[in-house]
Amino acid sequence: MPVIRVxxxxxxxxxxITPGAIGRLGALARRAVRGRTAVVVTDVHVARLWGRxxxxxxxxxxxxGRMAVLPAGEETKAPRFLESLWSELAEAxxxxxxxxxxxxGGVVGDLAGFAAATWNRGIDLVQVPTTLLAMVDASVGGxxxxxxxxGKNLAGAFHQPRLVVADLDTLKTLPEREYRAGLAEVVKYGxxxxxxxxxxxxxxxxxxxxxxxxxxxxxxxxxxxxxARVVARDxxxxxxxxxxxxxxxxxxxIEAATRYRRYLHGEAVAIGLCAAGxxxxxxxxxxxxxxxxxxxxxxxxxKGLDPRKLRVLAGSDKKVRAGRIRYxxxxxxxxxxxxxxxxxxxxxxxxxxxxxxxxV
Amino acid sequence: MPVIRVxxxxxxxxxxITPGAIGRLGALARRAVRGRTAVVVTDVHVARLWGRxxxxxxxxxxxxGRMAVLPAGEETKAPRFLESLWSELAEAxxxxxxxxxxxxGGVVGDLAGFAAATWNRGIDLVQVPTTLLAMVDASVGGxxxxxxxxGKNLAGAFHQPRLVVADLDTLKTLPEREYRAGLAEVVKYGxxxxxxxxxxxxxxxxxxxxxxxxxxxxxxxxxxxxxARVVARDxxxxxxxxxxxxxxxxxxxIEAATRYRRYLHGEAVAIGLCAAGxxxxxxxxxxxxxxxxxxxxxxxxxKGLDPRKLRVLAGSDKKVRAGRIRYxxxxxxxxxxxxxxxxxxxxxxxxxxxxxxxxV
Numbered sequence: 160m161p162v163i164r165v166x167x168x169x170x171x172x173x174x175x176i177t178p179g180a181i182g183r184l185g186a187l188a189r190r191a192v193r194g195r196t197a198v199v200v201t202d203v204h205v206a207r208l209w210g211r212x213x214x215x216x217x218x219x220x221x222x223x224g225r226m227a228v229l230p231a232g233e234e235t236k237a238p239r240f241l242e243s244l245w246s247e248l249a250e251a252x253x254x255x256x257x258x259x260x261x262x263x264g265g266v267v268g269d270l271a272g273f274a275a276a277t278w279n280r281g282i283d284l285v286q287v288p289t290t291l292l293a294m295v296d297a298s299v300g301g302x303x304x305x306x307x308x309x310g311k312n313l314a315g316a317f318h319q320p321r322l323v324v325a326d327l328d329t330l331k332t333l334p335e336r337e338y339r340a341g342l343a344e345v346v347k348y349g350x351x352x353x354x355x356x357x358x359x360x361x362x363x364x365x366x367x368x369x370x371x372x373x374x375x376x377x378x379x380x381x382x383x384x385x386x387a388r389v390v391a392r393d394x395x396x397x398x399x400x401x402x403x404x405x406x407x408x409x410x411x412x413i414e415a416a417t418r419y420r421r422y423l424h425g426e427a428v429a430i431g432l433c434a435a436g437x438x439x440x441x442x443x444x445x446x447x448x449x450x451x452x453x454x455x456x457x458x459x460x461x462k463g464l465d466p467r468k469l470r471v472l473a474g475s476d477k478k479v480r481a482g483r484i485r486y487x488x489x490x491x492x493x494x495x496x497x498x499x500x501x502x503x504x505x506x507x508x509x510x511x512x513x514x515x516x517x518x519v
Numbered sequence: 520m521p522v523i524r525v526x527x528x529x530x531x532x533x534x535x536i537t538p539g540a541i542g543r544l545g546a547l548a549r550r551a552v553r554g555r556t557a558v559v560v561t562d563v564h565v566a567r568l569w570g571r572x573x574x575x576x577x578x579x580x581x582x583x584g585r586m587a588v589l590p591a592g593e594e595t596k597a598p599r600f601l602e603s604l605w606s607e608l609a610e611a612x613x614x615x616x617x618x619x620x621x622x623x624g625g626v627v628g629d630l631a632g633f634a635a636a637t638w639n640r641g642i643d644l645v646q647v648p649t650t651l652l653a654m655v656d657a658s659v660g661g662x663x664x665x666x667x668x669x670g671k672n673l674a675g676a677f678h679q680p681r682l683v684v685a686d687l688d689t690l691k692t693l694p695e696r697e698y699r700a701g702l703a704e705v706v707k708y709g710x711x712x713x714x715x716x717x718x719x720x721x722x723x724x725x726x727x728x729x730x731x732x733x734x735x736x737x738x739x740x741x742x743x744x745x746x747a748r749v750v751a752r753d754x755x756x757x758x759x760x761x762x763x764x765x766x767x768x769x770x771x772x773i774e775a776a777t778r779y780r781r782y783l784h785g786e787a788v789a790i791g792l793c794a795a796g797x798x799x800x801x802x803x804x805x806x807x808x809x810x811x812x813x814x815x816x817x818x819x820x821x822k823g824l825d826p827r828k829l830r831v832l833a834g835s836d837k838k839v840r841a842g843r844i845r846y847x848x849x850x851x852x853x854x855x856x857x858x859x860x861x862x863x864x865x866x867x868x869x870x871x872x873x874x875x876x877x878x879v
Contacts, residue, residue, distance in 0.1 A: 168528070238605075242598050249669030277637070280664060280675045281755075304640060309609030315640045316676060395641075 161380040165299060165387040167319040168394055174299060174387070176379050178372065180326035181212045184260075184287060185220025191322035192283040194256030197224040198248055200271035201262040202231040205289050208332050213262050213287065224260075225251055229267065233419040236270050236305045238314070244274035258283040258321075264290035264337070265297035265424060269315070272303030276318030286320045289329035291341025292425050295348065295382035296403075298323050300390040306419070311411050317395060325383075327375055338370065339456045340425025343406075346432060346451055348382045351402050352389075354493030356381050357451070364454050401497040405487040406431030409513045412473040413461045422461070429457035434513040439489040440505050447492065449517065459516055466510040521740040525659060525747040527679040528754055534659060534747070536739050538732065540686035541572045544620075544647060545580025551682035552643040554616030557584040558608060560631035561622040562591040565649050568692050573622050573647065584620075585611055589627065593779040596630050596665045598674070604634035618643040618681075624650035624697070625657035625784060629675070632663030636678030646680045649689035651701025652785050655708065655742035656763075658683050660750040666779070671771050677755060685743075687735055698730065699816045700785025703766075706792060706811055708742045711762050712749075714853030716741050717811070724814050761857040765847040766791030769873045772833040773821045782821070789817035794873040799849040800865050807852065809877065819876055826870040 160177040175187060188197070197217050201210055206228045217224040227247040229235050251257065259282065261271035268286055275284035286298035304315020330338065342360075349357030356378070360367060366374055386403065393399035409431030414422060422430075429452045436445035452459050461469075473484055486506070488499035501509075520537040535547060548557070557577050561570055566588045577584040587607040589595050611617065619642060621631035628646055635644035646658035664675020690698065702720075709717030716738070720727060726734055746763065753759035769791030774782060782790075789812045796805035812819050821829075833844055846866070848859035861869075 238598070238602050245598075245667055245674050246669070249667060249673065273637075277633075277674045277676055279673065280662065280677050302640065307605055307609060309606070313609065313639065314605050314637045316637055317640050 161376060163380065163383050163387055166391045167301060169319045170321070172319065172321055172323065174323040174325060174383050176294070176325045176327065176376060176383065178327045180324045181209055181287065181329070182216055184213055184285075184324050185216040185218070185222060187322055187324055188217065188222065188258065188260070188285055189220045192258045192285065194254070194258055194283065195222050196251060196253055196257040197222045197260050198251050198253060198257065199224055199226045199260040199262050200229065200244060200267055200274070201226060202229050202235065202267055204231050205263040205267070209262060209289060209326075209329060213260065217260070229270070231266075233266055233306070233424070236266050238305060238307070240270055241274060241305055244271065245278065248274065248278050253278060253282065255279045255282060258285060260285045260287060262287045262289065264288065264293045268293050268297045269303050269312070270305060272318055272320070273305055273315055276303050276316035281318060284318060284320045286323045288323070288325050290333055291330055291338055291379070292344055294325045294379050295341065296344045296386065298325070299383055299386050301394065310415060311419075325379060327372065327379070330370055330375060337423060339368070340423040340429070342367065342455045343425040343429035343432065343452070343457055345378055345382055346448070346455070347403075347405050347428065348385050350432065350448065350489055350492060351405050351487075351495040352385050352493060353381060354491075357492050360455070361447075361451055364451075368455060398497060401485070402487055402495050405489070405495050406435045408473050408484060408486060409434040409469070409509070412469040413464065413513065415472050416464050416469055417461070422458070426458050427461070430459060430461050430513055433459040433516075434509045435487065435489055437509040437512045438486055438501055438505055441489070441491070444489055444492060460512070461514055464514050466507075466514045469513060470510050521736060523740060523743050523747055526751045527661060529679045530681070532679065532681050532683065534683040534685060534743050536654070536685045536687065536736060536743065538687045540684045541569055541647065541689070542576055544573055544645075544684050545576040545578070545582060547682055547684055548577065548582065548618065548620070548645050549580045552618045552645065554614070554618055554643065555582050556611060556613055556617040557582045557620050558611050558613060558617065559584055559586045559620040559622050560589065560604060560627055560634070561586060562589050562595065562624075562627055564591050565623040565627070569622060569649060569686075569689060573620065577620070589630070591626075593626055593666070593784070596626050598665060598667070600630060601634060601665055604631065605638065608634065608638050613638060613642065615639045615642060618645060620645045620647060622647045622649065624648065624653045628653050628657045629663050629672070630665060632678055632680070633665055633675055636663050636676035641678060644678060644680045646683045648683070648685055650693055651690055651698055651739070652704055654685045654739050655701065656704045656746065658685070659743055659746050661754065670775060671779075685739060687732060687739070690730055690735060697783060699728070700783040700789070702727065702815050703785040703789035703792065703812070703817055705738055705742055706808070706815070707763075707765050707788065708745050710792065710808065710849055710852060711765050711847075711855045712745050712853060713741060717852050720815070721807075721811055724811075728815060758857060761845070762847055762855050765849070765855050766795045768833050768844060768846060769794040769829070769869070772829040773824065773873065775832050776824050776829055777821070782818070786818050787821070790819060790821050790873055793819040793876075794869045795847065795849055797869040797872045798846055798861055798865055801849070801851070804849055804852060820872070821874055824874050826867075826874050829873060830870050
């Protein structure tokens, strides 16, 4: 059973990756947190599938737990749902030693994490990611936040979890589209730091798409291990950590332009990875990325959008310093660089490609 | 000119305490922060008195600055004003290297600090306290937050400033009632760690009330130095720092019971300090505290409230663990203890005294 240790400024924590892990949530949490009052935050879909199991496991371990159920979807990452979680915590009489358990995908993790970061100036957080995307990305590293009318994740905090529990059984119940969207982040890890993983995805594409259990443990663990290494060295995203944003400058702009409705986050990232491939100026690399992305059933372009408007939207992103976008640029499969040199021509070709696909 | 250095997990920062300091705000900020985009957050009263001077000083030092003006009063520490600050920051195109300048009293400092803590997961913050209370307490130590219907400061974050600029000239323009309210926190510092300061306040009471300038530099610097020592050793309020909450358990309950309308924060704390004096079980200490508090023109009781209801309200405070209130108890003038033993009789007498004044 893979258990990965993550070091952080607020102490180390473990990521347990295994089928049936939710059944052991209570026992694991008992050792990781101080208090015994838990508020499980989840969405309507996940509540139906895994809510009972999570609450039972917590109760068996001596936690008094209650569940806050939110609507599903990106639009839940909004100030008013943050406020409603604060109200839930008040009703639960959650003190400083209470714990927030985020049971769900990235939306639940980011929102519940932000609530934990800000309740009583920060209480314990346990992440229980139930989507592939949340397992390999959102649940580890301490980024939390909500969207504002002006942009995605504009308000938020760094708040490391005390424990991450990734139950691989939850992947079985994941809708096909969401599962594939999660694979985009897996492709990203291959591109930024694990050429072997990238090659593995190319070779075992069908088995990965079919969610073969043994395979998934390996894939998730490799992604988490990579992320853990990066965030241990740059918890606050001073520089190095930005490499994890490969493709996201494009992706976030596409999500904003389509008002977070047309694409899942991972789908927008998939398009962004292809655009980042263009930035590299390396046709062969660009081709491999595009072939893998489309081969996994993910989109490689956001048809019908205006590339110039997307570029302007990206200018209001957090990664911007003094008006200039700092791109993450692939050097080769397995290596990317933050803020590398990008010619104006390649930059404009990349934004064109984000909308039209391959370069003309 | 007193300059006090504060150490914190996010780096050291200086507290400059002097008349005319706002004129040097820009020059000081230039050395303390990275970016040159500043959003000055203030309230309508302070904007009129000091807004121009602050903006000019920032502009002279090369900052592009704009001002966000909020209504004055405790009710501004609310989710909707946090949201409106987020909107201001979005309009200012504030990136990760923008800086929030909190120009005002504790309300402005707490709210603007929380906005800085959460914008882009944390940007630079400069505190420019313009009230005695904010100078000696709120501006140093990194506590930020807002009130919720369920209680005071329930949502917030620890976010240390990069710089604190305390302009003693602002004290001259402070309304009498607010100035006196600030003295309550000064009395607190005497009680928890500086018997000399307490004695000084007793002896020089009239000069202190008259705001003699030379005297104020000394008083403010002593309080800040004491707070800096405490928060350097316990930034996240794991234990020691709680000593700074002397009187606040009572004070917060009184503020909540009167819906933050009848008393200024410092006035409620003054009542709380007298009640804490009762907790000590030492009649002489209790008497000295009450004499000083009333001698400074501060209230020592919240007439007409129900002591039992106050006690229940206090039970929903952050300092509560497993339902039991952890009081800060004075041992002698100059020393207090966190979570010391309190008999049920003294506890109930203290809550009675918070409403009725001296014990029967």
